[in-house]
Amino acid sequence: MCFVLHSMLLARPRQDSAKINPSDRAALLQKIDRRAEHFTGLSHQIWEFAELSYKETQSSQLLKSELRNVGFQIQENVAGIPTAFTASWGQGKPVIGILGEYDALPGLSQEALPEKKVRNVAAGHGCGHNLLGVASALAVVAAKDFLAEKNLRGTVRFYGTPAEEGGAGKVYMARAGAFQDCDVVLAWHPGSQNYAGWRNSLANISAKFRFRGKASHAAIAPEQGRSSLDAVALMNHAVELLREHVPESTRMHYVITNGGAAPNVVPDFAEVYYLARHPDMSTLDGIWARILKCAEAAALATETRMEMEIVSSVHNVLPNDTLNMLLDRNLRHVGGIRYSVEEQTFAEKLRTTLSIENAPSLGSQEQIQRAEEARDSGSSDVGDVSWLIPTGHLWTATFVPGTPLHSWQATACAGMSIGSKGMLVAAKTLALTAADLFSDSGQLEGAQASFKKRRAGHEYRSRIPANQKPPLNYRDK
Numbered sequence: 001m002c003f004v005l006h007s008m009l010l011a012r013p014r015q016d017s018a019k020i021n022p023s024d025r026a027a028l029l030q031k032i033d034r035r036a037e038h039f040t041g042l043s044h045q046i047w048e049f050a051e052l053s054y055k056e057t058q059s060s061q062l063l064k065s066e067l068r069n070v071g072f073q074i075q076e077n078v079a080g081i082p083t084a085f086t087a088s089w090g091q092g093k094p095v096i097g098i099l100g101e102y103d104a105l106p107g108l109s110q111e112a113l114p115e116k117k118v119r120n121v122a123a124g125h126g127c128g129h130n131l132l133g134v135a136s137a138l139a140v141v142a143a144k145d146f147l148a149e150k151n152l153r154g155t156v157r158f159y160g161t162p163a164e165e166g167g168a169g170k171v172y173m174a175r176a177g178a179f180q181d182c183d184v185v186l187a188w189h190p191g192s193q194n195y196a197g198w199r200n201s202l203a204n205i206s207a208k209f210r211f212r213g214k215a216s217h218a219a220i221a222p223e224q225g226r227s228s229l230d231a232v233a234l235m236n237h238a239v240e241l242l243r244e245h246v247p248e249s250t251r252m253h254y255v256i257t258n259g260g261a262a263p264n265v266v267p268d269f270a271e272v273y274y275l276a277r278h279p280d281m282s283t284l285d286g287i288w289a290r291i292l293k294c295a296e297a298a299a300l301a302t303e304t305r306m307e308m309e310i311v312s313s314v315h316n317v318l319p320n321d322t323l324n325m326l327l328d329r330n331l332r333h334v335g336g337i338r339y340s341v342e343e344q345t346f347a348e349k350l351r352t353t354l355s356i357e358n359a360p361s362l363g364s365q366e367q368i369q370r371a372e373e374a375r376d377s378g379s380s381d382v383g384d385v386s387w388l389i390p391t392g393h394l395w396t397a398t399f400v401p402g403t404p405l406h407s408w409q410a411t412a413c414a415g416m417s418i419g420s421k422g423m424l425v426a427a428k429t430l431a432l433t434a435a436d437l438f439s440d441s442g443q444l445e446g447a448q449a450s451f452k453k454r455r456a457g458h459e460y461r462s463r464i465p466a467n468q469k470p471p472l473n474y475r476d477k
């Protein structure tokens with residue numbers, strides 16, 4: 001027994017010398033093409049489910065059962081989150097993870113049509129996460145086949161990460177140690193251009209500021225009241241003045257979530273919900289401290305009591321040069337997206353509903369952009385993973401060029417063939433990249449070196465309080 005095992009180990013090719021040859025590359029892509037129809041069907045099912053963050057029960061079940069059926073080992077309920085899971089296949093190191101998401105957005109219900117028409121559900125996949133989770137699942141299945149055929153050592157793992165849209169699911173999964181033994185992570189996101197990297201990701205912190213004052217009759221005894229709404233107004237005014245004195249790349253937004261109930265009652269309770277962003281987390285810390293001072297000053301002036309509850313926070317994405325170069329190379333090998341006649345008609349019609357000034361032109365979906373030429377921004381909990389483990393990132397044109405994320409137009413594209421074509425480009429690029437990483441330990445070392453260089457000694461620490469539990473019901477309201 002021992003001898004057989006030993007011989008098997010010796011029979012394995014040396015991983016640092018085994019680069020993938022063109023015929024293996026072609027075979028891997030052909031296998032993905034053979035599974036394309038089935039996986040496109042899965043993405044349509046998840047698009048139909050359109051489940052909100054932390055409520056992605058059917059979507060996560062579907063992906064779990066698909067991966068279980070082809071031999072992956074499933075770990076459920078990661079970090080105590082019912083819709084978080086990992087699916088692993090293989091043995092030992094290296095462990096290569098691919099991130100999957102599957103949450104939808106409230107208010108973005110839409111048929112797969114180029115004109116506005118809501119479905120009979122409230123939510124919609126306006127960020128294309130139905131494509132995101134399925135492409136990553138298809139990529140791990142293809143990487144598993146490659147590992148098995150080549151008899152290579154290593155583990156490929158799908159990360160089922162819920163609640164990307166504001167719930168910071170990955171932060172809680174990371175805290176629970178889900179990424180501890182992982183060597184490299186690959187991630188992607190649907191977009192309206194094809195490129196590797198993430199140029200303008202923003203770190204963010206969000207919190208609810210609650211003010212408690214003293215109620216009184218607003219006409220008979222206003223002098224006895226202490227208005228919590230005044231405190232909110234004063235805080236917002238202070239932040240508006242602060243806006244001039246923060247770095248230009250800062251974003252600060254707020255909504256009043258409780259402003260009292262009646263104008264003839266001095267409100268004894270009011271709440272304002274803030275979100276601040278900056279490309280660098282340590283700069284954001286300083287900006288956040290000043291926002292907090294605005295809240296404290298407002299409480300002082302209005303003689304109310306203020307409390308702050310951090311809702312969420314994610315880091316900016318730390319780019320990994322080695323992994324992004326590898327993804328770029330493979331993306332160029334796979335190529336961009338060609339529309340059929342019907343898709344071209346759909347795209348032209350959809351673009352009449354968009355503001356396309358300065359937007360990428362129709363036809364740009366056929367090309368591969370360089371990250372420096374591309375437009376992106378926003379925040380993602382992929383950022384936190386990228387500060388823990390070398391993380392490569394990819395965007396593909398699943399949406400008609402010029403389509404903004406979080407729009408009904410994005411929901412429409414994610415439910416039809418334009419979305420599916422972009423999804424397959426992502427699956428192929430991720431699978432080829434995983435195969436490269438399993439075959440060439442030099443790439444893994446490069447990814448590690450790039451990670452260390454970019455991180456420059458900064459240790460990762462989430463700004464979400466350590467005792468805070470995943471906000472499983474934050475979408476209930």
Ligand SMILES: [Zn+2]
Pocket residue numbers: 127165405406
């Ligand atoms: Zn989104």
Ligand SMILES: [Zn+2]
Pocket residue numbers: 127128129164189
């Ligand atoms: Zn998204």
